[in-house]
Amino acid sequence: MQDRPNPVELVKAVANFLQATVLPQSTGRQAFEIRIAINALELVARQLVHADEDHCAERERLEELLGRTGSLTDLNQELCARIAQGAVDLTDERLIRHLWATTMEKLAVDQPSYAAFREEQLRNRGANHGLQSST
């Protein structure tokens, strides 16, 4: 077992350094690139936190959908082939639920501020908590 600080903590430390120390001293193209670097580190931190759990959940759904086991790449390849052949389509509710769940997991890591993701997140909460949740 490796010691702390763990990878998430270290990556966040570097992002904080760029934000607090380097960015204020930068202008123009360099400032722009530093902002992108900070975004990249924040993405890495989110992926480190979520990836294991997300990949497990995605694999379970794929195995159920396809009725067999395999690696994530392998299972996704087979799902793609079935969609391309028309063996599964938009009328398959399980497929649609799987694609939505996987896409939401990806956006939560890639771009949690993306407006369409935020709107769909609110929809999730609405569905989970019923209509009375006004907060």
Add this chain to the structure above:
Amino acid sequence: MPEQIAQTASVAIREPFESAVNRLVSRRFPGVGQVGNLARLSGGASQETWSFDILDGNDWRRVILRRAPTGYSATFASAGLPTEARLIELAGKSGVPSPRVLHVLRPEDELGDGFLMDYVNGETIPRKILRDALYAEIRPRLAFELGKILARIHAMAGAGLQTLREITAPAAIQELHLAYRADGCPRPVFELAFRWLQGQALLRSEAVTLVHGDFRNGNLIVGPEGVRAVLDWELAHFGDPMEDLGWLCVNSWRFGNIDKPVGGFGQLSELIAGYESAGGRTVDPRRVILWQTLGTLRWGVICLGMLARYESGKDRSIERAMIARRASEAEIDLLRIIAPRA
């Protein structure tokens, strides 16, 4: 052709870029003494945009140079810089806000392919156009105005455009599918979107016109009074005019204003009203949404391509790598169109 490329490439190595610019200016603008502030504005490996100032009498005047370094050939899908220059000239004559083209590069300019045009002052950064108080008055009118501009683009015709390719829906989907497959990573959402689009009879073209190919917030120069210039004709081609209307509505160019489909500015009905008011064909909104869906998929495949660009070593910027992680935004946007949740 290969001989010509080899010859100009060796010239480019021998002559530094800056002195070639100086010689061009002294030839093209006799009496102009000085060139200053030469600066690279943007561009990838194959196309560059530079700005510089020339002293014209007592006034400094800003000029833009678009060029492809010698040895770089345009991709099969791009119009090519000499044709881009021709398109900008034609657009200006057709009532499309455009910069004035000053000079199209010749072999003796030793600068590769490209052209000089007037610098147009104004804003190109989408978020500023969508948020800054300076553009508050024009914003509500932009969807209509962009419709009018698109109608004028789709009516453009003239000599010098023969080299542009023609591509409409079935072939465009097929070409995109090949690019997606080349990436190699399986993406069930894209796969479903391809299936869905292949089954849409309404994507068949009713008319073929000139299509800008990248008409969106980000390729416009805007001032407080309206659009001052339409930029970047690199992807111009002949195709279905609804391609431009749909591309303008792709969620990624709304920059957060997702309830305003037309570039974050306004509603589809306003875009269509502007389009039809300026002589554009009658628009079926369903067809615009189909082209928006195809555009969303196209954006997703473009994002995938960024990874290949990054890995090839041609562009090692973090920006390039991070755009590859935006393919998932196309996935959520596609699902919202083809499999919306209750």
